Amino acid sequence: MVTTSIKQMVRSNVGVIDRAIYSDPDIYAQELEQVFGRSWLYVAHTSQLSKPNDFMANYMGEDPVLVTKDAKGKLHTFLNMCRHRGNRICRADFGNAPSFMCTYHGWTFSTDGKLVGVPGYKEAYFEELDRTQWGLVEARTDSYKGLVFANWDKEAPGLLEFLGDAVWYLDIWLDRRENRTEVLGGMHRWVMPFNWKFGVDNFGGDTYHTMVSHGSMSLAGFSQGQRQPISTDKSRFQVAIGNGHCFIGGVDPELQKQPQGSTFNKETAQYIRDINEEQTARLGKVRGAHAMGVGSLFPNFSWIAAPFVRNWHPRGISKTEMWSWCIVDKDAPQEIKNAMRVELTQRFGPSASMEQDDANNWMGSTETSRSLTGKKYPLNMQMGLGRQWTSEIHPAKALNIPWSDTNWLHFYEHWAKMMDAPSWSQIQLDPIKHRQ
Numbered sequence: 428m429v430t431t432s433i434k435q436m437v438r439s440n441v442g443v444i445d446r447a448i449y450s451d452p453d454i455y456a457q458e459l460e461q462v463f464g465r466s467w468l469y470v471a472h473t474s475q476l477s478k479p480n481d482f483m484a485n486y487m488g489e490d491p492v493l494v495t496k497d498a499k500g501k502l503h504t505f506l507n508m509c510r511h512r513g514n515r516i517c518r519a520d521f522g523n524a525p526s527f528m529c530t531y532h533g534w535t536f537s538t539d540g541k542l543v544g545v546p547g548y549k550e551a552y553f554e555e556l557d558r559t560q561w562g563l564v565e566a567r568t569d570s571y572k573g574l575v576f577a578n579w580d581k582e583a584p585g586l587l588e589f590l591g592d593a594v595w596y597l598d599i600w601l602d603r604r605e606n607r608t609e610v611l612g613g614m615h616r617w618v619m620p621f622n623w624k625f626g627v628d629n630f631g632g633d634t635y636h637t638m639v640s641h642g643s644m645s646l647a648g649f650s651q652g653q654r655q656p657i658s659t660d661k662s663r664f665q666v667a668i669g670n671g672h673c674f675i676g677g678v679d680p681e682l683q684k685q686p687q688g689s690t691f692n693k694e695t696a697q698y699i700r701d702i703n704e705e706q707t708a709r710l711g712k713v714r715g716a717h718a719m720g721v722g723s724l725f726p727n728f729s730w731i732a733a734p735f736v737r738n739w740h741p742r743g744i745s746k747t748e749m750w751s752w753c754i755v756d757k758d759a760p761q762e763i764k765n766a767m768r769v770e771l772t773q774r775f776g777p778s779a780s781m782e783q784d785d786a787n788n789w790m791g792s793t794e795t796s797r798s799l800t801g802k803k804y805p806l807n808m809q810m811g812l813g814r815q816w817t818s819e820i821h822p823a824k825a826l827n828i829p830w831s832d833t834n835w836l837h838f839y840e841h842w843a844k845m846m847d848a849p850s851w852s853q854i855q856l857d858p859i860k861h862r863q
C-alpha cells in the first residue's frame with residue numbers, strides 16, 4: 428500500500444504530475460485493487476451474447492473473466508477460475524457451451540456459475556463436498572445499450588451512476604440508428620511495453636499530438652484528419668465529461684452544418700453524413716451535430732471515430748495488452764462495414780500506421796518514468812489550464828478548445844480520487860446534469 432496521498436502526485440491545479448504513477452510497482456498494485464477492482468469495466472457487447480449459453484472471454488485488470496448468457500438468458504461475469512486448484516475453466520475466446528469443464532481434474536460449471544460436476548463426488552468426496560459453496564466467483568454485470576460492463580465491488584454505485592453524463596455522449600454512437608450496434612468480426616490483441624494510462628489519456632484528450640506524431644500520414648495523403656492547425660476557435664472542443672470520462676469532438680451545433688468526427692476514409696465519412704437525418708430525429712439537433720470523435724471511458728475503454736474501440740488491459744506497471752475491434756451500426760450497409768474493418772486494420776492495430784506512431788511515444792514516456800534521473804522530473808499538463816468553460820447545451824463538467832490538457836487532468840483527478848479513497852463511500856461522483 429502506498430502511503431503518500433496520490434492527490435499530492437496529481438497536482439491538477441498547477442498541471443504537474445509525478446511520474447511515479449507510471450513506474451512505481453506499489454502504485455500499480457494499488458490501482459489494480461482500487462481502480463480495476465472497483466470500477467465498472469467494459470467486458471463484452473450484447474451482440475456477442477445473443478443466444479443462451481453464449482460466452483465471451485475478457486479481462487478485468489489482470490483477472491481473466493468469462494461473460495456468459497445463462498440458459499435463461501441472464502448475463503453473468505465470472506472469474507475464469509476453477510474453484511478447485513485455480514486452473515482456468517475455459518480457454519476459448521468465445522463460443523457457445525452449456526457448461527465449462529476444467530481440464531485439470533474435471534470439475535464442471537454451468538453458464539450460471541454453479542458447480543454441477545465433480546469427478547469422484549461419491550467415491551472420493553463421500554458426497555460430503557458442499558457443491559453450493561464452490562461455484563464460480565461472480566462480478567456484478569449490467570449493460571448500457573449494447574455495452575456490457577462488470578464490477579467486482581458490491582459497494583460500487585450502479586452502472587448508470589458510474590457512467591454519469593457519459594451516456595449522453597455514448598448515445599451519439601450507440602443509439603443513432605434504430606437497430607443500434609453490433610460487434611464486427613474478430614479483434615486484434617497485442618502487448619506493448621508502456622503503462623496503460625498513456626494510451627487511455629491519449630485517446631481521451633490528446634489532439635495536440637496528431638499534427639506531429641501522425642503528420643507523416645497527412646503528408647503521404649492518407650488522412651485529412653491530422654491537418655487541422657492549432658487555433659483558439661471555440662466551435663470545436665474537447666469535453667471533460669465527469670467521473671474521469673473524456674471525449675474529444677464536441678461541436679457547436681449552430682456553427683456546424685455536418686457532424687464532425689475522426690473519420691478518415693471517404694466512404695465512412697459520407698456514411699456519417701448520410702445517416703445524419705436519422706441521428707438527428709432520434710437524438711435531437713445538438714447530438715445530431717456530433718459524430719463520436721475520440722474518447723475514453725474511465726478507466727480503460729476507448730474509442731476513435733466509433734466504430735474503432737479498444738480495451739487497455741494492464742499487464743504490469745510497464746506493459747499493456749491492447750484489444751482492438753469494431754462496434755458498428757447494425758443497420759449500416761455491408762460495404763460500409765467492410766470499409767470500417769479495412770480502415771481499422773490500416774490505422775489501429777499491431778501493424779497499423781497510426782498505432783506505430785503512437786506506441787513509440789508511449790514507450791519512451793514509460794521508459795523515462797522508470798529511469799533514475801528521469802523519474803525525478805514531473806510531467807507537464809499545463810496546456811489550457813484555467814481556460815475551461817461550461818455550456819448550456821453540453822452536460823459535461825468542463826469544455827476546452829481541442830488543444831488542451833483539461834481532459835487529461837480530469838482523468839487523473841478521478842484516478843487519484845479512487846486511489847486515495849479506501850471505499851466507495853468516500854468517493855463522490857460528479858453530479859449528473861442530463862437525466863434520460
Ligand code: FES
Nearest residue numbers: 509511512529532
Ligand atoms: S483445478 Fe479444476 S478440477 Fe482441479
Ligand SMILES: [Fe+2]
Nearest residue numbers: 640641781785
Ligand atoms: Fe495518435
